[in-house]
Amino acid sequence: MAWRVGIAAVLVVSLVAGCDSLPGRPRESDRPISPSQVKSFARLYDENCAGCHGAHGRFGAAYELADATYQALVDDATLKRIISNGIAGTAMPAFAQTAGGYLTTAQIAILVDGMRQRWKTGRPLVDAPPYAGPDGDPGRGARTFAQSCAPCHGPKGEGGEKAPGSITDPSYLALVSDQSLRTLIIAGRSDLGHPDWRGYPPGQPLSAEQVADVVAWLAARRQHFQGAVYARNR
């Protein structure tokens, strides 16, 4: 009889002593928090940005955020403005509560800081064209395009073997802003193999003026859609 009581006592004591490590015990990290209280960059990024910009800022349909060149090119205020208010005329929506989104100012700051910490390597860009600049000249842009872009994108931007698909397609140009064209030309998309401003070809970096000119030339290819025109109707 005594040994039964002993076994029962051992069981009870070990249960009570071990209950802190039982798998069912809720961890502090399981504590439910309201969406506006989420402070984790990983969670905020995964829930709001990953859909378009890719799981770790790479290989998304939209711009590569985990690109050190891009992160060096853009400043905090610009990132914050884009996340908060979106980019009119493109698919980038506004995320700030003040602009109809779900994120608080603090959460947008967490996103900006998190991207900087993870993806900005700290080296400033040398001789890079600035993020924004004055408008260029389409005529000069045509010459720069022929020299620097046409080898991959084709003489009229209709696409080539290395870069399939037209970049002067009116539908494409209608969906991207001049700034996103400029950002793409300067910072490139390393995940998809698009060079940055130093690589057209390597050794002959584009100047700020040349970048602005190419953007102006591309912008001049834009067409205004009159009513519903479905270009690929066949």
Place this chain on the structure above:
Amino acid sequence: MLVEAGAWLDHRLGVGASIREAARHPVPRSSASWWYVFGSCTFAVMVLQFITGMCLATVYAPTADRAWQSLLYLNYNQPLGWFIRALHGWGSNFMIALVCIHLAQVFLFGAYKYPRELTWTAGVVLLLCTLGMAFTGQVLRFDQDAYWGLGIAAAIAGRTPLIGGRVVKIILGGPIIAGDTLSRFFTLHVFVIPAVLIAFVVLHLFLVLKLGINEWPMPGRIVRRETYLAEYHKMVTEDGEPFFPYAAQKDLVAIGLVIAALVVTAAIMGPIGPNGEPDPAIIQTVPRPDFFFLWLFSAFALLPPWTETFLMLTGPVVAIALLFAIPFISGTGEKSFRRRPMSVVLLVMTFMTIGILIYLGTYSPWSPHMEAWSGTPTPVDYVRGRTPLELQGAILIQAKQCRNCHSLGGRGGMRGPALDDTATRLTPNQIVRQILEGGGNMPAYGKNLSPAEVNALVAFLETMHPGDEPPARSSINPAVAPSY
């Protein structure tokens, strides 16, 4: 010492003899079976629910502003509070499961037939009370699921013709879910339903004692009102055993096993909820009822809209009425399930239907996944090697929230077809038409998309044919003759 105290009490109360008589009442030897333990197990879990419930009630604050906080306190601050919550939450699941098994067993063994009709009727009341406890308990776990679940229940009640508005006010204690609502559900969960439960358990057990435990059903042994009582009496006197200890020992072993399983489940799975704060301003939530009501959630979601109000209001009433009516429909005749094929089919179909509806309810393929557009990345294979316009299309699939209803690479909503092989089914023109005009459960997006956006979406979707499958071809284009 204990014996003396017992004798002292019995000398004054004088109930010892009746308890001894009840414990030793003869039962058919055949019914001391492992199939007959589920009623006792349900009872044991109910007692455990009462005990854990009392413990929880000492901390729980049934007010709209503090209920959720007090649950968090139990989970994270009160030593072992989480374990009591886990026992109570899983105990509720266990109790419902045991009640259902008990019901199925009684139904299959014909134990509801003459003279045990009233035992069955009381049992149905107990089933309803158990479900009532589960629902009110889910409301007391005052989180987002509770809030919206209650909102849905009130909305269903509000569809009642003529008195709908009043019924909602009675349920919620006002026009909205607020502090009064919680007080009402606390009262129901802690006072009203338990009182009914105890009363009907007493009636149920009294009837079991009075009428005797059902004998093991034998094919061909027909229940007749004229002869059954005499036959049963003969059976227990000639081939009966005292309930205690002969039949009770199996009950006790089963109760021990069930409680051990419950303790282990609670220790491993932990407490159920609470999830997010019950704040109606937080719309980033996917409320879902607990599993025992998931089948209703699925059924209501899948009903054709024009039948909804009628079926929601009449269906449960008819189902409950049928349950009550079973012993009066087939109160005599064969007891054995071997001679009652339709009963077996009916039971299997009912459980299968409920099981499938519960399974569907766990992932509700009819609901859009509202987070997919911003939280589910485009599969990398659909990004590599795409043209600039196709990439814009891939962005728009996300940004226009197509993925909340359509999946890519197996992730996203399931309300519409997966987009991975769209191009094998639709020609580009058909894709344009489908996007602009909708149809087949899809809304028309013609007014929400610019022509450029449609072109980009179509360009991307045109690439959506797995490598070995050719894209769909318009029937007016001549087919390319195979070259031999």
